[in-house]
Amino acid sequence: MLERLVGSVRERADERLYATVARQVERADAGLPRALSGLLVVPEGARISELERLRQAPKRHSGTEMAKAHKRVDDIAAFRLGRVRIDKVPVRRMKTLAKYGAGSKAPLLARLNEPRKTATMLGATRSLEAEAIDDALDLFALLMATRLISPARRKSAGERMAMLPKLEKASKLLSRAGRVLVEQLDLVAEVGADLDVAALDGGRRAGRRE
Structure with a gap:
């Protein structure tokens, strides 16, 4: 019920x-x-x-x-x-x-x-x-x-991989140039001489040859 x-x-x-x-x-x-x-x-x-x-x-x-x-x-x-x-x-x-x-x-x-x-x-x-x-x-x-x-990400990743050799070469060149600059600045500080721009340019060219 x-x-x-x-x-x-x-x-x-x-x-x-x-x-x-x-x-x-x-x-x-x-x-x-x-x-x-x-x-x-x-x-x-x-x-x-x-x-x-x-x-x-x-x-x-x-x-x-x-x-x-x-x-x-x-x-x-x-x-x-x-x-x-x-x-x-x-x-x-x-x-x-x-x-x-x-x-x-x-x-x-x-x-x-x-x-x-x-x-x-x-x-x-x-x-x-x-x-x-x-x-x-x-x-x-x-x-x-x-x-x-x-696809855009894959293309971007591929472009980055293709650029690696150039980036590696540029990194080495920058490292060598940096070392020359530091050496010149240390020399200026020790003897009180002016900064040798020619030496810096020579170091940059040497880096390119390597």
């Missing part, structure tokens, strides 16, 4: 939720419920419904997949789901709707009665929009890392 009572209360709460969400969808756009239901239809010449197509995440790391990811985001964004004012609906309840919609096939969702179908489709597509944006951003970051940043 108690279980039956609890089940009845829960069912009535769910019905109020469906009605509230569906009403907000219609207030945002009277044609939106039909548009969302249209995602459950398999277009002519296609093998899967539009909902199943939009559920497909990028499969490869390529520019073509990046373009598909952008189109996926644009197709969902075209519904302008942000217009639907459901801020007073508990987040937990919307997550439950989204989870059910995400885990159900299109034919099952198509058989739902109104207003449950509209409410469930809103929850599912809102969740799908966030997922599509995340997938597009992740793919963009990955392509940037593998196609742009990594």
Whole structure:
């Protein structure tokens, strides 16, 4: 008896939720419920419904997949789901709707009665929009890392390796010139003579010959 009572209360709460969400969808756009239901239809010449197509995440790391990811985001964004004012609906309840919609096939969702179908489709597509944006951003970051940043780093490392022999030679020359300069400065300090520029130039040339 108690279980039956609890089940009845829960069912009535769910019905109020469906009605509230569906009403907000219609207030945002009277044609939106039909548009969302249209995602459950398999277009002519296609093998899967539009909902199943939009559920497909990028499969490869390529520019073509990046373009598909952008189109996926644009197709969902075209519904302008942000217009639907459901801020007073508990987040937990919307997550439950989204989870059910995400885990159900299109034919099952198509058989739902109104207003449950509209409410469930809103929850599912809102969740799908966030997922599509995340997938597009992740793919963009990955392509940037593998196609742009990594090759640039490899090229930079290769250029540094190619410069090593020249850098080593320049380092040795600088070391010899430094030693000559120090010797001349020590001599100036000891005898009080002027700095011998010719000696410095001779040391620089000797370093070059070596």
